[in-house]
Amino acid sequence: MVDLSLDRLPVAVIGAGPVGLAAAAHLAERGVPFVVVEAGDEAAAAVQGWSHIQLFSPWEFNTDPAARRLLAAAGWEEPEASSLPTGGELLKQYLQPLAELPALAPHIRYGAAVTAISRLGIDRLRTVGRDEAPFVLRLGDGEEVLASAVIDASGTWRRPNHVGANGLPAHGEQDAGAWINHGLPDVFGADRDQHAGRHTVVVGAGHSAANTLLALAELADTAPGTTITWAIRGADPAASFGGGSDDELPARGAIGSGLKMLVETGRVTLAANFRTHAIRRLGDEPGRDQVELTSRGPDGTEQTLTADRIVAATGFRPDYGIAEELRLELDPIMSAPRALAPLIDPNQHSCGTVTPHGYRELAHPEPGYYAVGMKSYGRAPTFLMLTGYEQVRSIAAALAGDIEAAQSVELQLPETGVCSATAGGEAIALRLGLTKEEHEQLLHATAKHLGTSSSASEAVLAAATELGVDHTAALQLAAYAAEMFDAPGATGC
Template sequence: MVDLTPDRLPVAVIGAGPVGLAAAAHLAERDVPFVVLEAGDAAASAVHAWSHIQLFSPWEFNTDPAARRLLAAAGWEEPDASALPTGGDLVKQYLQPLAELPALAPHIRYGTAVSAISRLGIDRLRTAGREEAPFVLRLADGDEVLARAVIDASGTWNQPNHLGANGLPAHGEQEAVSWINHGLPDVFGADRDQHAGRHTVVVGAGHSAANTLLALAELADTAPGTTITWAIRGADPAASFGGGSDDELPARGAIGSGLKMLVDTGRVTLAPNFRTHAVRTLGDDPHRDQVELISRGPGGTEQTLTADRVVAATGFRPDYRIADELRLELDPIMSAPRALAPLIDPNQHSCGTVTPHGYRELAHPEPGYFAVGMKSYGRAPTFLMLTGYEQVRSIAAALAGDMEAAQSVELQLPETGVCSVTAGGEALALRLGLTKEQHEQLLHVTAKHLGTSATASDAVLSAATELGIDHTAALQLAAYAADMFDAPGATGC
């Protein structure tokens, strides 16, 4: 017979990604029983999908304190705090070792998808006895798990936004699915043949779009015939360029500066005011035939783009259907917990200006249920892993009865501000496959050519030619480091 005493039931953590495993680490430290339910066959299955992408935040912002303590006790060698990991590095050097720790491994169930959550013997309408009733998590195989609380870290990776500018699928989008990549395609690896020598339209204005555009530009240097169009809903892409050399995360600023260079030099064709209304296939073979994107703006004005491939870098949204029988209070705009929504509204905040928050802001009228990580942010694209780690630290403390620790929420996030241009250039050089020495040589030789070149970009290209460095890589570095050369027109415009 199952003991239904609340303190004897585990806390159910849904998802074994970075934030879910951090939750498990904090619960383990506090001796709170837990079970982690992971739909994939290994930890961090979503991170595996973008393992080729380099993060713009260094290791110090991507690991959780409780996880580090548990790993250190097991002899883990912590990566250089200032280095920039790829998704693959994050899994291999941090998440996989964390999931394999004796404190966590016996409590993680892989291949275990949660299909619904409710209360034992109580539906959403009933109030009497609700708080005392255990949660029941129904699994895809029909089994059920009882829990005293639920930390839902299932993320948003499997729920990408549609191409349609109005939030709905564009007309014909489903029929054209074979032409469309979502998220972050691996243009140098598994997805190279889809893009090399072909025309790709990237739709979206966030960091995912920027990463893909930068990668495609590098591919174009070695694959003749590769062309790129960037479709954005707004008239001005400036917001996508970010803080440049003023960003406290240099690699994040470098992404924006590099993207600006691509547009300014024509390596990427900008399609502003493009609001995707319909998608039409121009044949039956996605390996040979093309697809047409149709934009419909105010007053019925239309634009069209013809592409071989489409990358929908349009973000993600949470899926709360598994919690239909729970009493949730979600902001009608953000799809985030109502108390959290105004703190993360992307119209007001960047990922570095979010107010620290914990169990109180993440609570719902359903006591004991918390959505954390990317899922807690609803449709806001401004999430940093460090935010999720602080969320679960606070929640674990509350579940352990340590309300002082739960309420003392502290979070130091990097935001736009003063930083080192040189460090940012080094971060971008690393992402472009250049060594620190090559970066320093490029700066030195560029300075030598500035006096005899018509523009800063000409000086950069001369230096790159002299050193045998790829021109696109060199110009991206120059765009980021323009202030160092005292040349606002370092992109040649």
């Protein structure tokens, strides 16, 4: 007979992304048996989709302590804590080596997509004996995996939000799917031909939208005819500009400052109060013909935009369909665990003001099931990897019986506050391909031209011309460095 007692079964971790692998590392350190089931063919398959993007948080906020300890014991050379990795560097220098460690690798199953979770022999209605019944995870090939607990780190990457402003697909959105990119297109690589020399409408107001708008502006410098429209539901884009030079994560502030510059200089056309109601195909050949987006306001007022390409930077949402037979308690607004929802509400919090939380806030009426990482945040866009690492540390401690450690949750998150404008400028320079030396030369040359220029942006452009630096890159630096140069109107041109 097979021993089905819970203490003999592994903890099932769904997803081998950053948070799922961190969960495995903590369980391995505590000697708790586990199995990781990953739908992709390799670790962190979703990260591949944004491998070209540079993170705005440095290495120190993107690696998990338990993972670092296991890697260090194997001779891993830790990256410079303050440097900013791309998704590809995060994958190659951290996630792949972590997944290949002897402590983790034998316990990771690839190509194992979970299609449903329940309790062995018990459906959602039955209460008697529920706590003692193992979890059963059904995989895509019909195999079933038994587990003592489930840490669901499957994320949200495969379920992007719709373009429609009311949370529903816009009329015609599915039919126009061939014209729509979701997430973060690689406009300098695989997706370049879709955007170069064409008009792209970017829908959304978060960091993904800002990153794409900045990249498209750089593309426009080398690809004539490239035009960009930014469609937002609100009247004022100020919230998207973030903390600027007051942001405790300089690269995050740099993104907002650069975006503000694009709007103020006309490199990006702002379509405010644009609530996409319908998308209509104007032709039949994707990539050559266009689509028309129609906005309909609460008062019936309509606006239209014609685009060659749409980037839906509208975020993602969790899919709890695999857990329909479990007893979950989700906030009706956030689609996050009810106790966690008020701590992460984006109407009240940024990613840096989230209260530390652990296994208690992530618990459901279904004992032993925890959704973590991006999935735990439901539809809130304020997640940082560091938050997910603390979540799984607390859960692993609880599953190991160390309740004192599980309840002691501590998290130091970067928020809008004091930081260095120079560091933020370096972050932009790095993202734009400028070396530290070139950035310093640009600052010195700008200082030289300030006395004869009407604004910092004019001085920066003069310095950029002198040094042969791209003007869009230079203006992004000017936008961020406005306070450092103490020059009003530094984002003008």
